[in-house]
Amino acid sequence: MEQPRNERRYTYADYCTWDDGERWELIDGVAYMLAAPSEKHQRVSMNFTEQFLSLLSSNGRLYAAPFDVRLDADGEDDTVVQPDLVIICDRSKIDEKGCKGAPDLVIEILSPSNTRYDMWVKFHKYMRAGVREYWMVNPDDGGVMVCMVREGEFLTAMYDKTDTVPVGVLPGCEIDLENVFEDM
Numbered sequence: 419m420e421q422p423r424n425e426r427r428y429t430y431a432d433y434c435t436w437d438d439g440e441r442w443e444l445i446d447g448v449a450y451m452l453a454a455p456s457e458k459h460q461r462v463s464m465n466f467t468e469q470f471l472s473l474l475s476s477n478g479r480l481y482a483a484p485f486d487v488r489l490d491a492d493g494e495d496d497t498v499v500q501p502d503l504v505i506i507c508d509r510s511k512i513d514e515k516g517c518k519g520a521p522d523l524v525i526e527i528l529s530p531s532n533t534r535y536d537m538w539v540k541f542h543k544y545m546r547a548g549v550r551e552y553w554m555v556n557p558d559d560g561g562v563m564v565c566m567v568r569e570g571e572f573l574t575a576m577y578d579k580t581d582t583v584p585v586g587v588l589p590g591c592e593i594d595l596e597n598v599f600e601d602m
Contacts, residue, residue, distance in 0.1 A: 430488055430495040441484055445539055447496035452532075455483075455502075458602065459527050462557045463502050465598040466525060470505065473591040478507040478522060486516030487524075489547040497543060502527045502555075507587060520548040522587040527555045541565065545572075551586045560599040 427447030436442055441452040455463070463482060470480045481504050489497040504521035506512055511519045524544055526536040537554055544552050551566040560579025565572070566586050577583050579599040585591040 427496065430491075430498050433498055441500060443499045444497055445499070445543055447494070450535065452500065453529075455527070456529060456557075458557045459502075459529055461601065462527050462555060462598060465600075466503055466555075466593065469593050469597060470503070473585070473588060473593075474505070477588050477591075478505045479509065479512065480505050481517070487521060488516065488518050489520060489543060491518040497547075499540060499543070501525065501540075505587060520544070520550075522549070523551045523553070523585065524549050525553040525555060527557055529557075553583075557599075557602070560595060560602065562595060 428444055428449050429447065430444070433442060433444055433449075441454075443450045443452060467480065467482060474480055483500045483502050485500060485504065487499050487501060487504060488495065489499065498516075501521070501524045503523075503525040504517065505523040506517055507522045511517050511521070526532075526540065528536055541552060541554070545565070545567070551564065554563045554565075556562070562577040562581075562583060564575045564577065564583060564586075567573070568586070577595060579595045579602075581595050583593045583595060585593060
């Protein structure tokens with residue numbers, strides 16, 4: 419992850435004018451350039467995608483990066499992120515620009531350049547915005563940390579590459595991590 423462009427604060431309107439050949443995120447108006455994902459990162463993302471697509475019906479929609487999620491769309495509109503994967507159950511949040519508001523499930527696949535950013539900065543932003551479930555995935559060891567809010571209570575669970583993870587926002591659905599990490 420590169421350092422912010424400069425000390426200036428940006429809005430989503432500014433973000434929309436930037437070069438489409440570069441990937442950026444805004445967190446509270448601060449711009450962060452995103453590095454291209456590694457091959458392992460992409461493989462993990464595709465394996466998750468395959469499993470989620472087999473589970474989803476009319477319960478929600480799955481989107482993969484780059485897909486804009488405007489967490490502050492009804493406020494200052496100074497936060498836009500591109501999570502690796504999102505599930506959106508409320509289709510009224512989907513518009514031609516991406517997701518307006520908090521998705522139901524966010525998955526971030528960690529890499530050495532973004533671990534602190536995803537585990538600290540984005541974690542807090544997602545929780546404040548109302549994301550119901552946030553998965554942080556370590557592609558190197560197959561670990562998955564699931565953070566969720568249920569009935570006003572914050573819960574955390576840890577899984578390893580041999581576990582099956584229940585998908586809280588899709589009751590009855592589970593992701594088999596052995597299938598996600600089988601070719602690693």
